Amino acid sequence: MSKISKPIIVGNWKATPKDLKTAITFVKALDSKLTKNKIKKNYLLAVPDIYINSLSEITKHGLIGAENLTGKEEGQTTGLNTPSMLTSVGASFIILGHSEVRKRGETNESIKEKLVITLSKNIKTILCVGEEKRDTSTDYLKFVEEELKECLDLSKKEDFKNLIIAYEPVWAIGGSSPATTSECFEMVIAIRRTLVEIIGIDNAKKVSILYGGTVTKENAKDFIIDASVDGLLIGRASQNVDDFYSIIKSCI
Numbered sequence: 001m002s003k004i005s006k007p008i009i010v011g012n013w014k015a016t017p018k019d020l021k022t023a024i025t026f027v028k029a030l031d032s033k034l035t036k037n038k039i040k041k042n043y044l045l046a047v048p049d050i051y052i053n054s055l056s057e058i059t060k061h062g063l064i065g066a067e068n069l070t071g072k073e074e075g076q077t078t079g080l081n082t083p084s085m086l087t088s089v090g091a092s093f094i095i096l097g098h099s100e101v102r103k104r105g106e107t108n109e110s111i112k113e114k115l116v117i118t119l120s121k122n123i124k125t126i127l128c129v130g131e132e133k134r135d136t137s138t139d140y141l142k143f144v145e146e147e148l149k150e151c152l153d154l155s156k157k158e159d160f161k162n163l164i165i166a167y168e169p170v171w172a173i174g175g176s177s178p179a180t181t182s183e184c185f186e187m188v189i190a191i192r193r194t195l196v197e198i199i200g201i202d203n204a205k206k207v208s209i210l211y212g213g214t215v216t217k218e219n220a221k222d223f224i225i226d227a228s229v230d231g232l233l234i235g236r237a238s239q240n241v242d243d244f245y246s247i248i249k250s251c252i
């Protein structure tokens with residue numbers, strides 16, 4: 001996998017676009033804008049599994065990844081794709097624990113099982129964490145701390161070199177109000193502190209922390225500068241070529 005440009009810009013296409021032809025047109029248009037404007041930076045794009053092969057073959061600036069996977073190796077799991085299936089068709093990274101997947105029944109325990117496999121197979125893995133609501137006490141900090149501790153209760157600390165954390169407050173996803181940069185900064189510090197506890201300071205320093213939740217072309221750079229994140233995880237704005245391009249450009 002080519003080296004990931006910093007800040008790390010990750011799109012999450014979710015269940016879009018409507019067909020492969022549209023997906024290919026999007027990636028070609030985005031890549032040609034980047035080439036034309038001499039922007040060398042790469043982007044990560046998590047897409048429906050069915051598009052991974054075609055997009056990873058045509059993209060010039062992107063690293064194509066998966067939005068989830070089964071925690072099982074090959075076997076009797078109808079309808080699910082394993083890590084080796086996904087990487088064999090061109091997936092360069094995997095997102096785990098997205099709140100929309102958690103809503104369908106994913107737990108910290110099942111995320112942990114998946115993480116054991118992806119990290120041990122050297123697959124770059126973006127683990128999403130985030131509280132459902134903000135309270136006036138500090139319960140939201142404890143909530144995220146617990147998510148991290150339960151998901152990252154792994155024995156082999158050296159596997160963490162492929163770990164990226166995405167802080168995605170659930171209340172900010174898919175809406176119109178992102179977290180403020182100071183709310184985000186507070187959580188970045190709390191996450192880093194928890195990572196130090198779990199994997200030690202040397203490993204913790206190497207983990208990139210992203211922010212996601214109503215990132216737009218207008219606010220993207222503020223998170224990088226004012227909230228000290230290492231990158232962004234972008235839903236809706238990554239589903240529009242011009243908006244996604246503007247975000248990549250603003251974060252060079």
Ligand code: PGA
Nearest residue numbers: 173174213214234235236
């Ligand atoms: P949004 O989604 O940018 O549309 O809020 C973010 C996400 O779901 O990762």
